[in-house]
Amino acid sequence: MSRRLILALAGGVGGGKLARGLSAVLPPDQLAIAVNTADDFVHLGLHVSPDIDSVLYALADLNDPERGWGLAGETWNVMTALERLGGETWFKLGDRDLATHILRTRELDAGRSLSEATALLAQRLGVAPEVMPMTDNPVRSVVQTDQGPLDFQDYFVRLQCRPVFQGVTFDGVQHAKPSEGLRRALDRADAIVITPSNPLVSIDPILAVPGVAQALRRSRGPVVAVSPMVGGQAVKGPLGKMMAERGLEPSALGVARHYGNRVDGWVIDNLDRALGSAIEALGCRVFVRDTIMRTLDDKRRLAQDALALVSELSPAPVS
């Protein structure tokens, strides 16, 4: 029971990348990854968990690095046929990806929890570290926009984030409990790493699950985050636009202010060196590093940087 445990909090693509880096430098039993499920939805009768799948595919080295989501070598024959039949095709599910959703939906229909379905998929994909949903209860992001409230995937995929982002609610979160895996990991973790996923719609839902933010505060280990903003822009996705529309400074500093004292240490990009002292003034230790993850080496190096920051902030050596 004395082996160390790093708990990563992850959304989709950025979370998957850093999770892959952590999995490259940590033994599998020293890494647990809790994933946002607030953008899960039922589509074409299938339970789709976009962030869980992004993380699983990234850990299994099956993700498509160019498109940024889904599987490498994916085909789209079902979607093409469905389009010919006049079916719903605004949310593209690849053929191989569909198999994941079919299996997950089968498991859920058979009474298994999302945690169990996720563990099964992880096992079948050969993913060794524990990957768990933030909760087994339904939580759904609803985005407040100038066009009214929108289901997350409506906003994110169908409308491609064009409406003005005014905020987001996580419907059902007040009744949600952390998944058993997340609860155990929070109890045991020697450190928590917040991956460079979208804070507003990927990490905030995890922190909003009752008990999680408190567990972070009480954690004996440090909370370390990697900035998803580099040079005033999101590494990927609409975060910059969303922060600006929400009245937050679209920068690593804006993200650091948003998380506030929930984070003890930041890894920000070399491009944001000038923001380092302002972030330190929030009471955080700051590492300035290369944070763009293109190759597996990049991911491994950034994971090592985050773990070095964990070591520096830990009350006693964690290794």
Place this chain on the structure above:
Amino acid sequence: MSRRLILALAGGVGGGKLARGLSAVLPPDQLAIAVNTADDFVHLGLHVSPDIDSVLYALADLNDPERGWGLAGETWNVMTALERLGGETWFKLGDRDLATHILRTRELDAGRSLSEATALLAQRLGVAPEVMPMTDNPVRSVVQTDQGPLDFQDYFVRLQCRPVFQGVTFDGVQHAKPSEGLRRALDRADAIVITPSNPLVSIDPILAVPGVAQALRRSRGPVVAVSPMVGGQAVKGPLGKMMAERGLEPSALGVARHYGNRVDGWVIDNLDRALGSAIEALGCRVFVRDTIMRTLDDKRRLAQDALALVSELSPAPVS
């Protein structure tokens, strides 16, 4: 209201072939096709209607003529991925075929009837004649075998008809009603054509829907059937084996005896010329023709033969 109507009763492949022939020689509004649904089942969470799809695909010229089921040019990427994930793959659903099941299941989940879902698919596939399920109520074939009762697809696909066939029940049929489309077609039909589908598991379920057999008896027009047995063998599938195991003579005569006086006229194959008089002795008019349908011309010609037999048996000229 005076236009004539031919009602075809169809199972899967043989039914689809003759239906295609009929659709080639009749105006779309003079042909209605009622299809067996007793081998429908829910697989991978999707409502699969194998016979309806075989008929729709055949009418749309989308069926695979070599494999005998499913779509031409089909791909299997979802199944391959599902197999890698350890999912259920004994019943092969092609990628393009999956789109059909997804759309049908969506419609049923939205509260539409199978008749409505079938009409939508027919329209989207460009199928002009009316195609309807025999019933909108759930009816399921359960095959009695030496290994006990088996769900139809378990017997037919998973076990490839290896268990000894002892009979079949159509669970739920006593509570089923003919679909609205079938009821209307039965009222109006100038003739009924029983296509060369498996009598035991494809046509009998249609005849077992309460009211259908009576409507056939009361019908003002003749009932004409095309034999699915040629030269003592089924044109396709396990019918010969099933008949022999059930104690029925595996021949066109055995099929004619099985349908009994429900059929007024038979089209049997030239190879079975010797059985003609024995079938006539049952009280049926018999046409001896080429009944193997390989090309569209074959299908058209056999449809014309069946319609010529209809004309000969009709109380007044139907055209």
